[in-house]
Amino acid sequence: MSKKLLIPCLYLQAGRAVTGFGQRNLFGDGDVEKLARFYSDNGADELLVFDFSSGDEEHEHAIARIKEICAASEVPVMAAGNINRAEDVKKLIYAGCAKVVLNFAKDSNVELLGEVSRRFGREKMLVCISSSEEYNDHREQIHEFASGILALDAVPNMEETSSLPVILHTEERNTKALQELLSDPLVGGLSGSFISALELDLNEFKQTCKEAGIAVNTYESAISWSEFKLNSDGMVPVIVQDYKTDQVLMLAYMNEDAFNMTVKTGKMTYWSRSRQELWIKGLTSGHFQYVKSLHLDCDNDTILAKVDQIGAACHTGSRSCFFKELMKKEYDDTNPLRVFQEVYDVIADRKVHPKEGSYTNYLFDKGIDKILKKVGEECTEIVIAAKNPDKEEIKYEISDFLYHAMVLMVEKGVTWEEITRELVRR
Numbered sequence: 001m002s003k004k005l006l007i008p009c010l011y012l013q014a015g016r017a018v019t020g021f022g023q024r025n026l027f028g029d030g031d032v033e034k035l036a037r038f039y040s041d042n043g044a045d046e047l048l049v050f051d052f053s054s055g056d057e058e059h060e061h062a063i064a065r066i067k068e069i070c071a072a073s074e075v076p077v078m079a080a081g082n083i084n085r086a087e088d089v090k091k092l093i094y095a096g097c098a099k100v101v102l103n104f105a106k107d108s109n110v111e112l113l114g115e116v117s118r119r120f121g122r123e124k125m126l127v128c129i130s131s132s133e134e135y136n137d138h139r140e141q142i143h144e145f146a147s148g149i150l151a152l153d154a155v156p157n158m159e160e161t162s163s164l165p166v167i168l169h170t171e172e173r174n175t176k177a178l179q180e181l182l183s184d185p186l187v188g189g190l191s192g193s194f195i196s197a198l199e200l201d202l203n204e205f206k207q208t209c210k211e212a213g214i215a216v217n218t219y220e221s222a223i224s225w226s227e228f229k230l231n232s233d234g235m236v237p238v239i240v241q242d243y244k245t246d247q248v249l250m251l252a253y254m255n256e257d258a259f260n261m262t263v264k265t266g267k268m269t270y271w272s273r274s275r276q277e278l279w280i281k282g283l284t285s286g287h288f289q290y291v292k293s294l295h296l297d298c299d300n301d302t303i304l305a306k307v308d309q310i311g312a313a314c315h316t317g318s319r320s321c322f323f324k325e326l327m328k329k330e331y332d333d334t335n336p337l338r339v340f341q342e343v344y345d346v347i348a349d350r351k352v353h354p355k356e357g358s359y360t361n362y363l364f365d366k367g368i369d370k371i372l373k374k375v376g377e378e379c380t381e382i383v384i385a386a387k388n389p390d391k392e393e394i395k396y397e398i399s400d401f402l403y404h405a406m407v408l409m410v411e412k413g414v415t416w417e418e419i420t421r422e423l424v425r426r
Contacts, residue, residue: 002215004189004214004215005045005188006043007046007048007190008039008044008047008048008196009169009195010032010196011023012081013053014058015032015062018052032068036069043266044202045189046098047073047077048077048150049078050081051082052082066079071417074308078097078099078101079100080100080150081103083102089120090120093124096421097124098425099123099126100116100124102127104127105129113145114141125145126149129151142164143163147165148164149164150166151169153170165187169192170190170192182209219264223296234255235254236303237301237303238252238303238305239304240307242308249320250321252268253271257278261280262291267280282311286311287312291307292308294306340416344409347406351411363404371404372408374404
């Protein structure tokens with residue numbers, strides 16, 4: 001059984017989030033990046049962004065903001081609104097959108113669907129309909145070239161005839177009525193004002209849906225607490241790591257209630273031995289830890305938690321609690337997985353803080369044409385070196401190329417995170 005999706009909306013107007021269609025009032029503080037992070041950390045399955053821009057210049061600014069939303073979000077982003085040509089679809093996909101939604105109230109979008117579906121893939125295309133006529137008049141085309149439907153509020157008769165998953169954007173706020181909508185086997189998910197409300201606990205709503213027999217994405221432990229080996233206090237120690245850097249952040253303890261609360265909410269919850277109470281990390285400081293994965297060790301007596309750490313993990317303000325060095329032997333601590341980022345950071349720092357005699361600063365001073373010339377030269381050197389049976393030469397040339405490519409990246413404002421996201425997306 002496929003899981004039903006809960007998809008908050010961001011209504012984008014002049015780079016800020018507003019409260020809805022035709023509205024100018026800010027939603028929250030209007031910060032779309034912060035909202036994207038909030039939703040993806042708090043149980044959203046995907047995000048839906050409506051672009052309310054008009055005109056080419058405003059549209060370009062909106063796409064830039066959508067790119068920032070995609071970078072901030074840990075869940076897939078769909079974009080809708082002000083799409084007029086294939087170039088708009090391309091820019092949104094390149095910005096990081098998992099899917100693009102074409103408004104079938106516009107004849108130009110109806111004509112555009114086949115072209116962009118063939119070019120970018122059917123799986124990236126959704127159509128937005130606001131009447132049953134828009135669906136019925138183009139049913140065959142929609143099924144051939146789109147992977148789903150975004151329906152604005154309830155569309156009569158459409159759900160009964162469509163085999164495509166339907167995402168309902170609805171202003172309904174009654175939880176029982178929303179659960180009835182989700183119970184429809186042809187409804188793949190919900191969006192709208194209720195799902196987007198900042199005060200809504202999406203994980204809690206998912207639990208009520210689950211209790212009602214609706215399949216939704218929730219955290220579940222593969223091993224029950226009864227199989228854990230507990231210490232003398234009835235607890236297990238938890239080692240906490242940053243899910244991206246693998247930095248060890250802290251050590252804490254869980255009892256059964258803390259473990260169950262962590263699994264239920266997706267927020268790391270511990271048992272405070274000093275206060276003798278449940279402790280939701282970040283509840284007072286704002287430094288929440290959002291669960292990415294939990295692993296049990298071979299003896300079933302220690303948990304390794306990988307988390308998205310907001311702010312500092314340590315009460316001292318340090319990112320990690322482990323900052324007091326006791327001893328150290330000199331050794332080569334080069335991590336090949338982090339070298340690119342470290343070199344990139346040095347190059348970026350040179351751009352901001354020039355150093356006399358620096359070759360990197362020489363390239364920045366000469367400008368983009370000089371940088372491109374060097375990148376082109378290094379490409380040629382790689383081709384020549386590859387004809388040499390000795391692999392040493394090609395190592396040097398690839399290293400030279402990567403250095404100059406990183407100078408180009410810094411000059412153009414492109415990060416390794418953006419590059420790796422694009423590689424993963426492909």
